[in-house]
Amino acid sequence: MDSRTQLPVVGMVGGGQLARMTHQAAISLGQSLRVLAASADDGAAIVSTDVHVGSHTDVEALRGFAKECDVLTFDHEHVPGDLLRTLRSEGVVVRPAPEALRYAQDKQAMREHLGGLGLPVPRWAPIDSVAALADFGVPCVVKTATGGYDGKGVFYVDAPEQITELLDAGAVLIAEERVRLRRELAALVAGSPGGELASYPIVETVQRDGICTEVIAPAPGLSEVLAEQARELARRVATELGVTGLLAVELFETDDGLVVNELAMRPHNSGHWTIEGARTSQFEQHLRAVLDYPLGETAPTAPVTVMANVLGGAPGGSRLDERLQSMLADDPGARVHLYGKQVRPGRKIGHVTVLGDDVETVRRRARRAAAWLRDGDPEAGEEA
Known part of the structure; x- marks a missing residue:
């Protein structure tokens, strides 16, 4: 105290x-x-x-x-x-307890446990040799069981011999099928020690080179039936694993339904939109949850919210401060969050959030603002 x-x-x-x-x-x-x-x-x-x-x-x-x-x-x-x-x-x-956190730290433990609960996961197997990967079948996705994030520790493999260096380095690996997906979604839920749960709207996440570049809330065109299935899946994971605080469940939407991709037990990139776009931000909700305070409302504040990550651009050009001023003059309604990081190409250095009524208009504004901050060229956002 x-x-x-x-x-x-x-x-x-x-x-x-x-x-x-x-x-x-x-x-x-x-x-x-x-x-x-x-x-x-x-x-x-x-x-x-x-x-x-x-x-x-x-x-x-x-x-x-x-x-x-x-x-x-x-x-x-x-x-x-x-x-x-x-x-x-x-x-x-x-909070969360180490017994729960384990399933966000260790992908093999997570796959074993969620599969044991009957939850939808990709076909997978632990891999300890080139022969084991050959038996599993390629092409596939190979992941390091621990330590990966933002695309690190994830490898798209077309021949078993491609994992030789990873095995020689002592990496613990799992293989997963390459899921045929329509798009990626994320379900965010908060759990408190007293058992209270609060779910946010299901969002669509857009990935490029293993990095989330954009989040659209709520996920466009998602039926309420599938949205409720995603929320219920996240609530079940939170309850079964005993999660206290924020839980993000990354999902694949496929022709056959939902498949669990990854778990995170903390505030998550897929929830940054909630700062402006929800009644209670994921960050305040996480604090409420770990302190066992009553959880806040999760209703959206606008029909559409889009969060675009700002990545570091190529060296040179105008200063970030100059880009920020120009971007704010161009779109005063865009909300900027910069993280105080040194700029490196491809590194997340901030995000931009835009609210509105029309999905495509809001996405275009968010991309334009993020591109302006990245390299001073707002038109580069039109390529996304």
Whole structure:
């Protein structure tokens, strides 16, 4: 408890953009957000007043950070489960619990557990040799069981021998069929320790080169029957796994129905639109959930909301500040969130959100704004 405010202290492991935007949500609730950052230059570290610099794999750094926090939560899933169990044994409240977080950390464990529950997953198998992959069949998708994100650790394989270097490096691998999909969707649900659940509208996510570039809320043309199936699937996963906080369930929409792709147990890129586009943002909802506060309304604030990620462009050209000013003059209704990151080509450095009534108009505005911030060329967004 913060003696100055008499309100809880939430500790968030990780100092990236998710912690940065959670910090913004904490301000309105009066919460004190403590951040464990890898560097003082991390996006959340440069805006938060309570920053501890340390590694998420160092139990002493975690222990010192968690001291006097009312609850410990995460902006990524990379904290080893044994360290979290150690902290919990010492009285630290960890949400989500390490037993739940495991299924966002380990794709093999996730596939085994969800399949055992009878939930729809792709055909898959653990792979420990070139021969095992040959038996599974190619072409397919090969993933590292742990550590992957934003397309990292995901490989499209056409010949079994392509995984030789991964095996030689000691990677734990799984293979999945290449699902014939119509599009990708995401279902976001929050769960509290008391059992309350709150679901957001189902969204469509647009991926390029393994990176989410755009989110459309709600997913255009999605029948209410399929939308409710997606919400119910996410609620069941949250309940079965005992998730506390935000759960994002990434889904494939296929001709035969829905298939679970990935899980994340934290605020998620597919939910950034909620800052302006929902009654309660995913970041405030995550704080409410881990503190066991009543959950907020999730109704949309506009018929259509589109979030476009801003990626780093090629070196050179005008300064980001100049691009920002020009973009805001061009579309004053676009809402910008920059993450305080050094710009590198292809790196997520922010996002833009646009609200409106017509899907194509809103998408065009969001793409244009993101392209302007990326490389100073608003017309580049028309290619997307």
